[in-house]
Amino acid sequence: MTTSARRSKRTEALEQRPVNLDGFVEEWPEVGMVAMDSPYDPEPGVRVEDGVIVELDGKPRAEFDFLDQFIADHAIDVDATEQAMAIPAVDIAHLLIDPRATRRDVLAVTRGLTPAKLLEVVKTMNVVEMMMALQKMRARRTPANQAHATSARDNPVQVAADAAEASLRGFRELETTLGVVRYAPLVAIALQVGAQAGTPGVLTQCALEEATELELGMRGITAYAETISVYGTEPVFCDGDDTPWSKAFLASAYASRGIKMRFTSGTGSEVQMGNAEGKSMLYLEIRCILVTKGAGVQGLQNGSISCIGVPGAVPAGIRAVLAENLIASMVDLECASGNDQSFSHSDMRRVARLLPQLLPGTDFVCSGYSSTPNYDNMFAGSNVDAEDYDDWNVLQRDLQVDGGLRHVPEAELLAVRNRAARALQGVFAHLGLPPITGREIEAVTYAHGSKDLPPRDVLEDLKAAQSVLDRGVTGLDIVKGLDAAGFTDMAHSLLAVLRQRVSGDLLHTSAILTPELETLSAVNDTNDYAGPGTGYRPSGARWEEMKRLRHVVSAQNPEREVG
């Protein structure tokens, strides 16, 4: 744009700042382009007759859309609702931040709240208060983190190596997806193998359309599922070709095979699709959260996810994103809290968006930290990627906050990357899949991304991927392959992961496996935060581990570094 007006040097400097590449828009509440404070959101209210909710947030039952009805009949506790709704919103907010009120005390109230009431509660809170509340309401006492491991070329060797590194760096869940969908069986196997090469017990998933995702799960090639989307208005839900009932049925289908799963939703999707029905983004997201609750699903991935550009562009949008994570936790769901999509050109803004989840801790701080450079991220880029590892570790150390990761010396990383690739080589050979060469293993050991790797024979790989499905290869075959190739420890840990589906222990809220292969969930690791000096705080061995960085000057001998 040409302009003749003279500009100040300072303006010119500011214009060059990356943050000005981000998009910002004005609010427009009439169409739902507003984060959480809209005059068009309904007033809270509930009426129960004969054990049935007959009026919800000012709407009589006859006018309920299918979300209203599902929420009224399945999510809200009819016995608790009238009493809970009678409590002023600000009092409930006080309860949330009052350390003397336990998590259980809060749940006794929130189980009876309507969407509009939940919205009213968080509207009384600023972000610091929300963080305090989240610290208490997170379901699992110990926070954790999840990574994406993908490859721009769908290279299984790369996925195995990055999965192993991510697993060693501390992630407890790993997610992959594909550029070429037919590659899925090989990449899912690679993820599963790589995950066990770092620390044992890391759970893996592969984001695909529902049927294939379920099939890989049933075969034990993946360990859990996450990409089961729900939406906050009826037309958008239908555009996604689902209803709360179809999704509830799918949830039971997963549980019937012993497979852990969570739903996915987030602010901004409805306005993005032009069908927000004039409601605020957060109000619609609360409906998604309650649909999840009503379906009997243990948890939810939310925090805007793929629509982050929408709340990110309006005033208080990132506050609303924190609020949606908080509300998921407030209604006793596991929360995998976003921070998983490219969000801003500005490093400063990327961190600011991250802190509200990192500081209080969530069940999974990122629902996809990119374990590759973003160019390899097949989820279209994450808020944090492999080049941010050191920054993340420093943030944890500076603030003594546990974001689930740790610094690992290069030699150990090289060792597990190499080991994962060799294990995959053995498994591929055992299963008669296309060979992995020594050159590939060498390259992937030292690689940063897919550009550093020799290309694979895609034709052979795709044929083999099909044969994995045709031959009915299962997780057990991977276990046997690992054992045959001499990676007995990895075989054991994968068998332990598979055995989990027999016991169903992982189906409970916020469940993960520890490196010792113990199940840790909201049932046996209940968040017991009760104010200063209580709850989870990094200490002992974990804190010592967090103190280590790539470059720390030795106190013993300042001419040297410890690391």
Next chain:
Amino acid sequence: MQRRCNVTPLTVPGVTTPSQVDLDPGRDYPLAARRPELLKTPTGKRIDELTMEAVLAGEVAPEDLRIAPETLRLQARIAEQSGRPQLAQNFRRAAELTALPDELVLSIYNSLRPRASTKQQLTDIADELESAYSATLCAALVREAADVYERRNILAS
């Protein structure tokens, strides 16, 4: 994969083994570690029989790595006692679905999509769930969907 498992008569509460077990989430969870004796695979194996040695000896089949309906009902009780009635209800529906072959599960899911089925088709599915699999909870969910879909005009025309 496609075989129809025997339908165990677990639809009447109070007469089944799982509900007779004394369970306390704080003491007994995780079941695999604390109460392994309660866990059997649908093929009748004990969980501690699923060892590496057994796998290598070819004594463990993929069918052995599935969850049994009894186990899901135990976990439902743990969910219930942990204050999660919806999660418990999901586990109970899942217990019913363990008897269904994979293809049928997927096809019912597809039938529940908007504008995918007529009311009669959904009613038929519910009847089949109930009569062939004793899946009363799932049948109720499908019937409920049929009513809502009719009211909201998202049945197949």
Next chain:
Amino acid sequence: MALVAGVDIGNSTTEACVAEIGPDGDVEYLSGALAPTSGVKGTADNVEGVVAVVRRALERARRGVQELDAVLVNEATPVISGLAMETITETIVTESTMIGHNPDTPGGAGLGVGTTVAFGALGEREPGEPVICVVGAGIDFEDAAHGINAAVERGIEVTGAIVHADDATLIANRLREPVPVVDEVTLVEKVPLGMPAAVEVAEPGRTIRTLSNSYGIATVFGLDAEQTRMVAPVARALVGNRSAVVVRTPDGDVTGRRIPAGALTLSGERGKRSVEVDAGADEIMTALRGVRPLTDAAGEPGSHVGGMLARVRDTMSELTGTRADAVRIQDVLAVDTFVPQRVTGALAGEFALENAVALAAMVRTSRGPMRLLAARLREALGVDVLIGGVEADMAVLGALTTPGTGKPVAILDLGGGSTDAAVATDDGVVRSVHLAGAGDLVTKLIDSELGLDNRELAEDIKKFPLAKAESFFHVRMEDGTARFFTDPLPADTFARVVVLSDTGMRPVPTRHNLDKIRQVRRAAKHKVFVVNALRALEQVAPGGNLRQLGFVVVLGGSALDFEIPDLIAEAVAGFGIVCGTGNVRGSEGPRNAVATGLVAAHALAPELGLAVGS
């Protein structure tokens, strides 16, 4: 009665045949099965695949593993093949004398001759000699037309134009007096200015007449005999184009150059020969015939062929776990092919089809791990395992179960990596040969000749017939017939050439028409399979005389191809041979020959064969 299973471990599939052998040697075949081979053929990794396929065959025969008396396994020496390709010619244009690319839509029609002038300098031009206007990048088509019209109004004779953008029709449509316009000349700034030049555009559907003819160019530029000889390559390069530009510069030239690719040394039992790779496939194959049977092949170090063979060796050494210098190449197949390559010095990104040589090489590895494999197999199944006779002998025995065959019979086993042949004479002597080059080489030729850079698509083109999606409801098959559909075809097939693969229609995203793709496909199959079939039969035929062969049975995965057996049958018909696709046991088609042969051999002489571990 004895229940036995014959098992053939192939490079890509493992096949089994279950049969009952009576006390007097009569055989009742019960069932057959097929599964992918696990691991490299002939190694202990195969156990899993063998167990799977034996189980499956037994299931089909409704028998249990415990009832089995013996498993018969072929002597599976792995045959591994490698491929490489090298371009051996290149086209070079110097001083930008010629623009010979074929833009989709040139503008106007006819021939224009004049001096090249930049569009920006048109205004300074005085009326006089005719000019060709050169329109550079960034000039809008309306401005270009406006400028040319203005010049013409001032009396400048503009006879043609050369344009950077895809604007020729747009400009020609806006000229008051239309002239030929050639567009999409990407490096238009390199067109020499102030030089005599000619622009020719033919009517749609026709090709140029003047600039593709040496005497036409001579007439246009007033050349003498010697000069005309010099421009002959230019004219030749322009044949078949709808539009072209020729600029006459003092030293301009178009040359074709052969790229030295190095020498290939073939060592055989009958001596050693060296042949230059750029001499082409025929020379290489002649040299090979001279030294056959081959014991090893080597490329000149530091040359292209040296690199080529090194790549083949590396692949094989990795696959077989032997050292690269211990790998011995036992056959090569050289095939002439062509590859689309960018012309050096061209101004419009022209491509020329350059000659190339593709080379397939083959190695037989040691049979060492066979015993280990048999021992493991015995452990896994708890049954005696017998290593049967030579694979080729077994294949012949199996082939003979094809109804209507008789001795002497030859078999052709068309695989992915190698083409094998064997012949059994009346006296039961079997001769066999393994040759390099089969299905994988065909795929590679299709891929490179069509410029696909997508081996998977090339594989589909190889395996399935083509069609053109003429509307959303019908396709025109490659044989000219139409096929109609009631449901609309997928969107990405519209107006495209498609492969009718077993998983549905698959578009071929190139500008080649159906005939061209079909011709490349058939030529590739001919160059590999027909050539190899003849070569193989010649080597096993008594006295090298094909007429001595009565029956040829075609077997193997590529025998299932929809046209390869016909191509081969056509080629050997002249030798009085009955050639057809095998139908093992009258039911299995070209599959299961070796497995069946193992059972047949066992029935004839159960004492033959080496029992392992018992």
Next chain:
Amino acid sequence: MADTGVSTRRTLRLDERGTAGPGSRTDEVVIGLSPAFGDFFTKTIVDIPHAEVLRELLAGIEEQGVHARVIRFRGGSDLAVIAHAAAKLSGSGIAVGVLSRGTTMIHQKDLVRLSNLELFPQAPLMDLDAFRKVGRNAARYAKGESPEPVPARNDFMARPRWQAKAALLHIKETEFVVPGADPVELDVRFQLADAG
């Protein structure tokens, strides 16, 4: 702002010529415009003037020797609906649909509405060259040829920059929808804004 390489030299005049009917020429491509294209809106999400967008689409079609018709659809703002309706009116069965923000689609009349021949979902990546190529490919489909699809582009940092503005533009355009309105055939004229 993105460097679009365009100075606003030309203005667009769109005169309504009455209800659009089906075309009879088999060598035509219809360009279907969204309700507010070249009207309330004058440029795409990255400020490319609608005059230039339409001129490039038309040039791409003309260069292939194919005829073009421009029709405005006021009945909806869904790109698939516009492009599909336009294809139904096109004598060749081929149409280009374009939204004010620059999202573009090539459609064919026999396809189901939710399908398409080519879709360019990332409006911020649509530059003049892309619009020219869309016009060219549409014309080549109309001639029964098999054009190589215009390469799809992707940029993961488009989300933080454009996602919200795209939503706003879509909603705004939807405000100009007149339910049930007939498609209107347009006369297109480009005028130079200055003497350049």
